[in-house]
Amino acid sequence: MALAHNLERLQVLLVEDSAADSELVLRELRRGGFEVTGEVVGSAEQFRSALRANPPDIVLADYNLGQWRGMEAVQILHEENLDIPLILVSGALGDVLAVECIKQGATDYVLKGSLARLSVSVRRALQEKLLCRERLQAEKELGKKVEELARSNRELEQFAYAASHDLQEPLRMVAAYTQLLAERYHGKLDEQADKYIHYAVDGALRMQALIQDLLAFSRAGRQGMEMEPADCNLVIGEALANLQLTLHESGAVVNYEPLPVVLGNAPQLRQVFQNLIANAIKFHGPQSPVVRISSRPSDEGWQFSVQDNGIGIALEDVNSIFVVFQRLHTRMEYPGNGIGLAICKKIIERHGGRIWVESREGEGSTFKFILPALPSAKPAVAQAVRSENYEQPSRSLVG
Amino acid sequence: MQFCNGDILIVEDNQDDLDLALHVLKRHNLANKIMVVRDGEEALDFLFCREKYDDRSFHYPPRLVLLDLKLPKLDGIEVLQQVKGDPRTKTIPVVILTSSKEERDLMDSYNGGANSYIQKPVNFNDFCDAIKQLGLYWLVVNQAPVNVKPGPVAGQKQ
Amino acid sequence: MSNPAEVLLVDDNPADLELTCDALERSGYPHHISTVADGREAVLFLWRKQKYAGACRADLVILDLNLPRKDGRAVLAELKSDPRLRATPVVIFSTSQAAQDIGRSYELGANSYVSKPGNLKDFFAAMQLIARFWFGCARLPHSEES
Numbered sequence: 001m002a003l004a005h006n007l008e009r010l011q012v013l014l015v016e017d018s019a020a021d022s023e024l025v026l027r028e029l030r031r032g033g034f035e036v037t038g039e040v041v042g043s044a045e046q047f048r049s050a051l052r053a054n055p056p057d058i059v060l061a062d063y064n065l066g067q068w069r070g071m072e073a074v075q076i077l078h079e080e081n082l083d084i085p086l087i088l089v090s091g092a093l094g095d096v097l098a099v100e101c102i103k104q105g106a107t108d109y110v111l112k113g114s115l116a117r118l119s120v121s122v123r124r125a126l127q128e129k130l131l132c133r134e135r136l137q138a139e140k141e142l143g144k145k146v147e148e149l150a151r152s153n154r155e156l157e158q159f160a161y162a163a164s165h166d167l168q169e170p171l172r173m174v175a176a177y178t179q180l181l182a183e184r185y186h187g188k189l190d191e192q193a194d195k196y197i198h199y200a201v202d203g204a205l206r207m208q209a210l211i212q213d214l215l216a217f218s219r220a221g222r223q224g225m226e227m228e229p230a231d232c233n234l235v236i237g238e239a240l241a242n243l244q245l246t247l248h249e250s251g252a253v254v255n256y257e258p259l260p261v262v263l264g265n266a267p268q269l270r271q272v273f274q275n276l277i278a279n280a281i282k283f284h285g286p287q288s289p290v291v292r293i294s295s296r297p298s299d300e301g302w303q304f305s306v307q308d309n310g311i312g313i314a315l316e317d318v319n320s321i322f323v324v325f326q327r328l329h330t331r332m333e334y335p336g337n338g339i340g341l342a343i344c345k346k347i348i349e350r351h352g353g354r355i356w357v358e359s360r361e362g363e364g365s366t367f368k369f370i371l372p373a374l375p376s377a378k379p380a381v382a383q384a385v386r387s388e389n390y391e392q393p394s395r396s397l398v399g
Numbered sequence: 400m401q402f403c404n405g406d407i408l409i410v411e412d413n414q415d416d417l418d419l420a421l422h423v424l425k426r427h428n429l430a431n432k433i434m435v436v437r438d439g440e441e442a443l444d445f446l447f448c449r450e451k452y453d454d455r456s457f458h459y460p461p462r463l464v465l466l467d468l469k470l471p472k473l474d475g476i477e478v479l480q481q482v483k484g485d486p487r488t489k490t491i492p493v494v495i496l497t498s499s500k501e502e503r504d505l506m507d508s509y510n511g512g513a514n515s516y517i518q519k520p521v522n523f524n525d526f527c528d529a530i531k532q533l534g535l536y537w538l539v540v541n542q543a544p545v546n547v548k549p550g551p552v553a554g555q556k557q
Numbered sequence: 558m559s560n561p562a563e564v565l566l567v568d569d570n571p572a573d574l575e576l577t578c579d580a581l582e583r584s585g586y587p588h589h590i591s592t593v594a595d596g597r598e599a600v601l602f603l604w605r606k607q608k609y610a611g612a613c614r615a616d617l618v619i620l621d622l623n624l625p626r627k628d629g630r631a632v633l634a635e636l637k638s639d640p641r642l643r644a645t646p647v648v649i650f651s652t653s654q655a656a657q658d659i660g661r662s663y664e665l666g667a668n669s670y671v672s673k674p675g676n677l678k679d680f681f682a683a684m685q686l687i688a689r690f691w692f693g694c695a696r697l698p699h700s701e702e703s
Contacts, residue, residue: 168675169652173572176677180579208675490663509644509698514668516696529694536690540683542670544660 007035010122013050014040015061015073016089024115025060025089032119047073051080058122063090063101074105083133085125089118161218164211171211175204213339217324220268220346227351229374230266232259232273232304236293239274243281252281256293260302262371268347269371273306275340276367280308282334285362301353301372308366313359321357344369406432407538408461410442410478411496412470416519416526420465420496423527429534434461439473442466443481446488457487462543465533466513468497468504476507483512490544492537561587562692565615567599567632568592568650569624573673577619577650580684586692589613596627603636603645615645616697619687620667622651622658630665637666644698648687 010029016022022040029036039054041047042065050056061073074086085107093101098109107125110118178200186194236256240247247254254277262269273293280291292307313321313328320326322345327338348355348369359365407430411417417435424430436442446464448455464482468475475495482488495508495516508516517533520526537543564581568574574592581588591612593599602609603618618636622629629649637643646668651658654672662670671687674680691697 172652172673172675173570175675176576176680177572179677180576212675486664490660492663492669505696506644506698509646510640512666515646515690516698517694518696532686532690532694536669536686536694540671540686540690542654542659542672544663544670545656 007033010034010036010058011054011056012036012038013047013056013059014038015042015047015059015065016040017042017062017065021062021089021112024112025118028115028118029122032122034119034122044072044076048076048080051076051082051084055082056084058125059084059086060089060118061086063088063093063097071101071104071106078105083129085129087118087121087125089115157218157221160214161222164214164218167211168208168215171204171207175201175208178204216271217339217343217346220271220343221350225265225268225350227263227265229261230264230269231261232269232295235266235269236273238270239277242270242274243278246278246281250281250284250289252284252289252291254291254293257295259293259295259304260297261374262302263374264351264371265347268350272344272347272369275344276306279340280306280310280365280367282336283308283310283365285309285311285364297373298370300370303368303370306367307364309364312361312363313357313365314361318357318359322355406430406434406459406461408434408436408442408445408464410436410439410464410466410470410475412437412467416467419523419526420530423530424534427531427534429531429538438471439475439478441472442470442478443473446482446491447485460488460491462492463537464491464493465496466493468495468499468508476504476511479508479511479513492541492543494533494537496533561589562616562697563613564588564590565599565602565618566590566592567594567596567618567624567629568621569594570621573621576680577684580681581688583681584685584688584692586688588688588692591615594625596624596629596632598626599624599632600627600635603632603642604639614699616699617691618645618647619650620647622649622653622662630661633662633665633667646691646695646697648691650687 012026012029014022014025016025019040022038026036026038039050039056041050059073059077061071063069063071071088077084077086086105088098088101088106088109089112090109091112093109101109107128108121110121178197182194182197182201185197233256236259240254246252277291277293281289287309290309293305294307295302295304297303317328321328322341324342325338326342327334327336344367345355348371352372353370355367355369357365357367407424409417409420411420421433421435424433434445436445442464444450445452445455446460448457466475466478470478475497479493479495482491482493489512492514493512495504495513496519497504497517498519500518505516515533515537517529520529566574566577568577571594574594578590578592581590591602593602599618599620601607602612603615605612605614620629620633624632629651633647633649636645636647643666647666648669648671649662649667650671650673652673652675653659659670671683674683
């Protein structure tokens with residue numbers, strides 16, 4: 001900071017019992033370019049009342065004042081909750097003591113024999129305080145902004161959820177009555193009418209599915225995240241149970257190795273496996289779908305792979321598939337709203353993991369994701385547990 | 400429609416009726432766990448988690464109780480009144496399944512809080528059909544009250 | 558049951574009332590349906606008051622929860638606390654799947670709780686099973702009386 005050419009105002013509180021020394025200090029400050037107003041006190045009570053009456057910009061204290069040590073001034077400043085820098089102006093203290101004083105809260109220490117340093121020291125102390133205050137202010141504002149953002153996000157999520165929820169009712173009416181119309185009047189009006197009704201029914205049913213997907217996506221973000229040890233073998237079992245009909249109709253084969261116990265929310269993890277397996281089956285190629293699920297320890301926890309022999313994904317699409325409602329194919333080619341993977345991503349990320357895909361068009365896809373291991377057991381140890389509990393190398397479920 | 404894994408408690412002392420009911424329920428895949436008790440006192444012990452059932456919890460009630468009226472030790476109406484009279488058990492669906500034709504039993508049951516009342520058909524086929532209908536209704540269509548937080552590892556169907 | 562069952566349908570949504578009646582028709586069981594659109598009318602009907610003085614006694618009530626003028630829960634509570642009427646079976650038929658709504662309904666004495674399915678096919682299937690059970694399998698309390 002450049003020395004101001006104008007005189008800087010400075011209000012000083014001197015804790016000093018020698019009038020001569022006080023005079024020297026004040027004169028030095030004036031010489032350093034300060035317009036000094038000062039008060040001199042010699043005892044703790046005087047110090048305290050001076051602080052209360054007229055808080056100074058800076059405190060200059062002698063170390064040794066007979067009845068009390070100058071360092072007690074730091075204590076008093078704390079008690080009075082005042083953020084005022086204190087510079088020790090003292091005779092020789094020795095390095096150890098000097099460092100000790102700084103540790104206890106003095107900003108700096110100037111020898112009475114080298115008072116020329118004083119003004120620089122004062123300026124530096126004041127500057128530091130200013131910077132410190134600015135930083136605290138900035139942190140507070142950042143904190144507020146973060147909180148506002150979090151609140152705004154929560155409100156948006158609640159709104160999305162409430163809207164989807166409330167939309168279900170009128171949608172139910174539209175879907176039901178267009179279907180009843182179709183039933184009652186099919187073939188009784190003209191061909192155009194049949195077509196119109198058919199489009200209306202189709203639209204209504206798609207809307208219902210969309211709203212349900214939106215709600216599912218919203219729930220994936222809202223649900224309480226009770227993280228408990230979750231046995232992935234059981235989780236997959238549940239997912240496959242839910243997919244019974246699909247497995248049966250597609251003739252799909254799902255193989256999975258013994259899987260670990262992770263820290264997570266079982267119902268949500270079930271959703272992840274269910275969505276990935278359903279996709280693997282849906283986007284099958286000319287061959288019958290075969291899905292392989294495996295895991296291995298990684299330094300981030302456990303890495304899971306869900307591999308299929310389906311149609312694969314082009315390199316340029318590999319990121320966009322995780323975006324809500326992002327679809328790569330028309331509805332005619334493959335049904336669905338494009339929300340399954342977005343839900344997976346949301347859930348995995350809420351678990352502190354990440355999900356990605358490795359794929360080539362026409363050569364199947366492998367979806368990989370990472371979940372945290374149980375805190376107590378490092379993956380290496382968990383590996384040992386695994387081989388102990390599960391004898392069969394792999395199980396398969398043929399639909 | 401949702402299919403929920405359910406426990407049923409059957410309170411029945413007639414062996415033939417019991418065997419038939421169990422057979423029908425299992426054949427139609429209507430229930431996972433079926434518990435059978437043969438008298439009114441044991442029914443109460445089960446539902447109130449006491450005596451030999453003191454390891455049971457009020458947080459995991461059966462989804463349905465099929466209750467006969469003519470029972471040894473304590474009759475069905477008495478069981479019904481105790482179950483429906485206690486806040487810990489009053490919301491458990493209790494369906495009376497009895498051979499009684501008495502109007503009095505019908506009214507006492509509904510007035511006592513029975514969720515429903517079925518007179519056991521005499522005809523074999525009708526009996527089987529009745530069990531199937533009641534199973535379909537109370538275990539598939541009807542929503543039972545949910546008291547309980549499911550276990551963390553079991554996962555949930557949505 | 559020789560006499561057709563008297564059913565009281567309580568729902569404030571005329572579209573749902575129509576759907577429910579239609580579905581019950583399809584079930585093939587003889588029954589007679591009366592409908593009211595709010596809780597206060599429901600109470601008047603059930604106690605056969607005022608304009609409903611000549612009404613038939615309800616053998617079964619299918620009751621929605623969220624009703625204007627008097628909430629479905631209140632109707633249920635009143636019905637089940639009157640010793641002359643508490644035997645009347647009440648099936649709550651509501652879009653709500655909330656655990657509190659289900660639990661509270663049973664606490665107030667509901668005999669059964671069925672969620673209105675969002676899908677038309679499932680809606681008809683559910684009504685079919687409701688009709689088949691309550692008209693074709695269960696004995697209703699007042700059926701023998703005139």
